[in-house]
Amino acid sequence: MVTTPLPIIDSVVRSVCGRSIEHLAPLAGGGMNETYRVELGDAGTVVVRIARQPTPWFIDEAHLMTRARTIGVPTAEVLGLVHHDHEGELLSFSVQQFLPGRSLMDQVDELPAVDLERLVVDAGEIMARVHSVVPAEDRGIRHELRRPDDDQASRIARTVSEVLDPAAAATVVRGAEFLRREISTRPTPPLCLAQGDFLPKNLLVHDGAVVGVIDWEFAGAAPPAFDLARWEVSAGRPFNDRLDLVRRGYARVADPDQAEAGLLPAFAIDWMLEMLAWQNPATPAQFRRCVELINRYTGN
Incomplete structure (x- = not known):
């Protein structure tokens, strides 16, 4: 079930990837956050994670993932971070490379x-x-x-x-x-x-x-x-x-x-x-x- 309104997710994905969502499906896991697989047609697939926290989220996570990836640890590339206020609630988005498997x-x-x-x-x-x-x-x-x-x-x-x-x-x-x-x-x-x-x-x-x-x-x-x-x-x-x-x-x-x-x-x-x-x-x-x-x- 999609909790965050789809138009908001689509707007964030377009701002990061330059493409609208063609298909969105929730992924299992993801810890405390919403996590989705997002199909962008011939532009490929990305993963979108959404957190509801009082302060901007995913910033440290993205930094540490990048550091680990530079020494050969297989992690997704973070394509963009977006923070959006929705009805007085801060939504933090991490748009990431989709990894197979x-x-x-x-x-x-x-x-x-x-x-x-x-x-x-x-x-x-x-x-x-x-x-x-x-x-x-x-x-x-x-x-x-x-x-x-x-x-x-x-x-x-x-x-x-x-x-x-x-x-x-x-x-x-x-x-x-x-x-x-x-x-x-x-x-x-x-x-x-x-x-x-x-x-x-x-x-x-x-x-x-x-x-x-x-x-x-x-x-x-x-x-x-x-x-x-x-x-x-x-x-x-x-x-x-x-x-x-x-x-x-x-x-x-x-x-x-x-x-x-x-x-x-x-x-x-x-x-x-x-x-x-x-x-x-x-x-x-x-x-x-x-x-x-x-x-x-x-x-x-």
């Missing part, structure tokens, strides 16, 4: 296991290339470990107890204690450019190769362990517990042990506590995955 996650049931493993290894190499970019201090989100307070940990534990059981809630409390200790004792790690949502759902695969990394909205400065931990927690089946494949590809460019710097458990628990505190809760399967990983990381 479908997400790696969408092809899980179609590809042989050997091809899935090869693609994940290739993805690990791409992740390492992203991490080779020196982050800009004034661009993107800065991802740091967050110290959970007692009230937050108690609220999450109550939710986990309701969804699973008291033993699982005790595991979450232990995870929060582990994270506090790590923050208190670990030195501040060096920062790199992190993609922010480097997961199979955001990797486009076409003709047997990873041809695009999409959704850079959460990119910014972070230790390399940040992206690795997100994959470990949220890659989904059949990629759960196959961080070894990502590390294998990563090693083509950089040392994955040095990248993790012992911080993967802390960043993973940090992310899991955020997931478990969402207002729209994670699924029971995600709850169980989080408890399983916290048990593993805390030595139980």
Whole structure:
């Protein structure tokens, strides 16, 4: 369903591409934004992303995508950014090059296991290339470990107890204690450019190769362990517990042990506590995955 009025989208596309829309179709994913595939006839196809934020959006994302693309990371070219006031609401548009392919996650049931493993290894190499970019201090989100307070940990534990059981809630409390200790004792790690949502759902695969990394909205400065931990927690089946494949590809460019710097458990628990505190809760399967990983990381 198109939420933004079509005439507004068409006006933005014409201002960037010089052509009117011939066909528009919503795309799955896109994070918090509207995302459309837009056909321009013989002028080709573009992707239009639309955000509703109080300040102009997509500016840092476009800058960081360009920096990553200059070192060989497959990202779409941003053709234009437009900010439009509609009935007192700011709409931010990012018109991007269309990349062929479908997400790696969408092809899980179609590809042989050997091809899935090869693609994940290739993805690990791409992740390492992203991490080779020196982050800009004034661009993107800065991802740091967050110290959970007692009230937050108690609220999450109550939710986990309701969804699973008291033993699982005790595991979450232990995870929060582990994270506090790590923050208190670990030195501040060096920062790199992190993609922010480097997961199979955001990797486009076409003709047997990873041809695009999409959704850079959460990119910014972070230790390399940040992206690795997100994959470990949220890659989904059949990629759960196959961080070894990502590390294998990563090693083509950089040392994955040095990248993790012992911080993967802390960043993973940090992310899991955020997931478990969402207002729209994670699924029971995600709850169980989080408890399983916290048990593993805390030595139980």
